[in-house]
Amino acid sequence: MRSTIRGWVMTKAPAARRCAEFPISRGCVARSNTDTIRNVKSRPRTNKKAQPHLGTMPSDDFNLSWLCCSHRGPLICYLRGKFDSTKMDTAIQLGALPCGCWVVLDGNHRVALILKNDASATMAALPKERLLVFRDGEWDRSLQEWWNPHPQPFDFVREHSAVFYRVQRNKRRFESAAHYEAEIKRWRNILEHTPHQCKGACG
Numbered sequence: 001m002r003s004t005i006r007g008w009v010m011t012k013a014p015a016a017r018r019c020a021e022f023p024i025s026r027g028c029v030a031r032s033n034t035d036t037i038r039n040v041k042s043r044p045r046t047n048k049k050a051q052p053h054l055g056t057m058p059s060d061d062f063n064l065s066w067l068c069c070s071h072r073g074p075l076i077c078y079l080r081g082k083f084d085s086t087k088m089d090t091a092i093q094l095g096a097l098p099c100g101c102w103v104v105l106d107g108n109h110r111v112a113l114i115l116k117n118d119a120s121a122t123m124a125a126l127p128k129e130r131l132l133v134f135r136d137g138e139w140d141r142s143l144q145e146w147w148n149p150h151p152q153p154f155d156f157v158r159e160h161s162a163v164f165y166r167v168q169r170n171k172r173r174f175e176s177a178a179h180y181e182a183e184i185k186r187w188r189n190i191l192e193h194t195p196h197q198c199k200g201a202c203g
Helices: 042-046 108-117 141-147 156-170 179-192
Strands: 002-005 008-012 027-030 092-096 104-107 131-134
Touching: 104 108, 108 156, 156 179
Parallel strands: 092 131
Antiparallel strands: 002 008, 008 027, 092 104
């Protein structure tokens, strides 16, 4: 099935390629000459005149750890090794929040992989030709708020996730199962329910 929206050729995605990271775009991909994008549904639904652009993206010295992770709970990175932009088949997508922060709509695993190898990495590590940037109002924030109402900067998520997983690894050291479950719940609540913290919003 094919249709065209403002120059983008829309095709129905095979089942194996659906639901990459963010639930905004399930079952739909878009193809242009340079990128394969999964998250295009958010654009026409929110603002039909909105177009992806690079004019307002964070500067090259903006720390990647200041970007907000759109995933909820402990950080999970399914990727291994070194980040290789030549192997990317989809764009990394950023959406601006009203406070000025940026949330990663698609590409959380790739950003996490870069930070795993270099915690001080900046926006310069991301290929500009593989970036889509949406200003506030140009993407569907309602799904983000449903999926993760409190997106946190990657440095917050990485730091607290490390403690969460350390608790899991040391399960046998707890005096009781109830004590272990209480500690797991405490750290999960910190990750999922701490109000959004702005960091580097003006970068």
